[in-house]
Amino acid sequence: MTRSCPACGAANEEDEDFCGSCGTYLGGSSSRRARTAEPVPEAEPEPESDDPPSVPAPRPTPAPVVAALPPAPVAEDPPEPPAPAADPAPAPVPVRPAPPVAAPAPAPVRPGPPVVDEPVVAVQPGVPVARRPVVRPVAAGDEAGGLTCPSCGASNRPERRFCRSCAAPLTPGEREEPLPWWRTRWPFDRKVRAGSGRLLRGSLIALVIAGLLVAGFLLVPAGRYVVEDVRDKLGGTGEISPSDVSASAAAPGHSAKLAVDGVTNTYWGAPKAGASLTAEFDKPFRLVGVTVHTGVSTKAEAFRQGARPTQADLRIRTKDGKIHEKAWTLTDKPGEQTVRTGISDVVSIEFIVREAAGQESGRPIALGEIEYFKRT
Numbered sequence: 001m002t003r004s005c006p007a008c009g010a011a012n013e014e015d016e017d018f019c020g021s022c023g024t025y026l027g028g029s030s031s032r033r034a035r036t037a038e039p040v041p042e043a044e045p046e047p048e049s050d051d052p053p054s055v056p057a058p059r060p061t062p063a064p065v066v067a068a069l070p071p072a073p074v075a076e077d078p079p080e081p082p083a084p085a086a087d088p089a090p091a092p093v094p095v096r097p098a099p100p101v102a103a104p105a106p107a108p109v110r111p112g113p114p115v116v117d118e119p120v121v122a123v124q125p126g127v128p129v130a131r132r133p134v135v136r137p138v139a140a141g142d143e144a145g146g147l148t149c150p151s152c153g154a155s156n157r158p159e160r161r162f163c164r165s166c167a168a169p170l171t172p173g174e175r176e177e178p179l180p181w182w183r184t185r186w187p188f189d190r191k192v193r194a195g196s197g198r199l200l201r202g203s204l205i206a207l208v209i210a211g212l213l214v215a216g217f218l219l220v221p222a223g224r225y226v227v228e229d230v231r232d233k234l235g236g237t238g239e240i241s242p243s244d245v246s247a248s249a250a251a252p253g254h255s256a257k258l259a260v261d262g263v264t265n266t267y268w269g270a271p272k273a274g275a276s277l278t279a280e281f282d283k284p285f286r287l288v289g290v291t292v293h294t295g296v297s298t299k300a301e302a303f304r305q306g307a308r309p310t311q312a313d314l315r316i317r318t319k320d321g322k323i324h325e326k327a328w329t330l331t332d333k334p335g336e337q338t339v340r341t342g343i344s345d346v347v348s349i350e351f352i353v354r355e356a357a358g359q360e361s362g363r364p365i366a367l368g369e370i371e372y373f374k375r376t
Helices: 028-035 198-218 220-234 256-260
Strands: 001-004 011-013 237-240 244-247 268-270 276-294 310-317 323-329 336-357 364-376
Touching: 011 028, 198 220, 220 276, 220 336, 237 276, 244 364, 256 268, 256 276, 256 364, 276 310, 310 364, 336 364
Parallel strands: none
Antiparallel strands: 001 011, 237 364, 244 276, 268 364, 276 336, 276 364, 310 323, 310 336
């Protein structure tokens, strides 16, 4: 008799607990269910007997001493008459009566312990005890030529893939060797058949890698500029003084050195637009920014009394001879004004006045102070 698996529909024997095709639990075999349904034998009653129930014998008590009675007198036999001629019948022998025996005195009855009534308490309900599962012994040779379960040792039919007793796999597959690390990365982790586009995919990957290398080589200057700019913003700055300062032209009493003396009440006076101020440095450095103070003073009432630059150009030369030009529009008000540069290996900076305001009456164009900052 067979029964079907509720998961895959495969046919299994009645005494099998697990499906041989998929290992699904079938609900227990018929033999196990029969054993489970067997009633528990009740205790046999003791056979009834006609004899009265035995009562434990009471504790023996010493019997009272009875005085010995004198023996009863015995009458003497009368003389026998002379024997007749014929054989007479034998005379009866007199029987002596037994001496009377005194009856034992009854044992005294001792009172038992007093009976104490126990208090009435609540009775706890009984706790159901689950029956332990019955282990079915497996015959050694019940499946001739079958597979032996490596887990429980049960014998199974050759066509089964899972044990009929514990559902363990009977023929575990061989463990595959682990793939190399590069086969676990995309796109090498895909399993493809031969001739399914692997060569084309590999060629495309090689082209993409080559393109990235070329783009990186071409974008190295831009990448370096971005890195240096971030360092300029996150790093510290410090002022650097030029080793020499010169001017293309200067008004009397307002030389070029007055623009780098550290105070703002003195100034370099340019006679007209187009004049320039050049600062030279001994060692190349990373120029982060340039700050200027325009006008003859930082006070508003004195600021308007002199001419001041409103448009200028910066010509920055590096140690390799390359010149970087930067136009700078200045606001016409007192106070410092800063422009960020971010140029490496700077050796000289030229400040050229292009336009100015307040040049009435031939007043010189005043540059109160100019400062240079490097990255520290």
